Amino acid sequence: METEKNIIVAENIVEIIKSTIEAYSDENIYILVDENTLKYCFPLIENAFSQPPQVITIKSGDKNKNLETSQVIWNYLSDNGGDRSSLLINLGGGVISDIGGFVASSFKRGIDFINIPTTLLAQIDASIGGKVGINSNGLKNEIGFFSHAKRVIIYPDFLKTLEKNEFISGFAEVVKHALIHSQDAWNELQYFDIENIDYSKLKILIKKSAQVKQDIINQDPKENGIRQALNFGHTFGHAIETFFGRKNIQILHGEAVAIGLICEIFISNKVLNLDLSKMFKIVEFIAINFNSFDIEMDDYEEIYELMKHDKKNNNNEIRFALISDIGKVEVNQTCDKNNIFQALSFYYQLKK
């Protein structure tokens, strides 16, 4: 299976785009943006095109990652000369790379697309790995394919206009990647100050974090085994995200993952004997960098039920990717209900 051979962290993005699009004729290039990436990101790359590309603008937000929006993009392509040799450039966050990759992979049985991710989450996670798709029937990412971008071009300077909360949301996945990769990656992260972003440090961090995902994808492109390591923090994380969503309490995916990481670090200690002092150090780092949310004892049963319905389970048994040490992941782990309640109460007590 083809994977992205080409993930580039660009110093000079205009030059990289120029060389990437050389193989396509100017009138065959389309660029997909939302209103924010049109305003903040497109001007930074506009000079790469010898004639203005055809810009397709969709509304931002995960709720627009749907069939209706896909239809708008398909129609634009077919009404404006799109053919088998067209190129779609996805300039935006994970919503743009997911829906753009989906539309490109299905238009006329598939045209080329490249990703130019503009959020931290997209730069180190969503734009890499070949999962493209849309939400449908009330379910996230229900319809889609495995289909790889011809190239992923990462330009950390885009993040200068990103809202702080969006940055923090992506940072949860950076933390996850460091924890599943190595002690060195984890140590390096300790020197990064998200209150005062140093862009030269950030560039290195992004490059390494994107590489962690890419290495795992290369080993297991279709998620039959080790790719599940990327699910670390997400068994609790997804349930917690849904739990707050139901109550109309705003929580970002990364904020829910941060809580999920804390709970799954706790379970890693219970099930795989993760060293206790390491556990406390990791938990402290996460608690300092992410917002805390109220989860009361009365809520545990509902969160547990949500976890049981996670589509990644086998026979209703809740599955986790856990760590026995920093950099050592074990997939397909289980634990009992008692441990799950204890983990939530461990999170609760952190606030005191």
Ligand SMILES: NC(=O)c1ccc[n+]([C@@H]2O[C@H](COP(=O)([O-])OP(=O)(O)OC[C@H]3O[C@@H](n4cnc5c(N)ncnc54)[C@H](O)[C@@H]3O)[C@@H](O)[C@H]2O)c1
């Ligand atoms: N395919 C995968 O493997 C994968 C993995 C993780 C997440 N995802 C998907 O990614 C999506 C979330 O991605 P996201 O967090 O990037 O959200 P997003 O694409 O919604 O972007 C977040 C917000 O930031 C704005 N924005 C983007 N770049 C900007 C910039 N440089 N400056 C200012 N504003 C900017 C966007 O317009 C949007 O309002 C979800 O749909 C999720 O399902 C996919």
Ligand SMILES: [Zn+2]
């Ligand atoms: Zn995630």
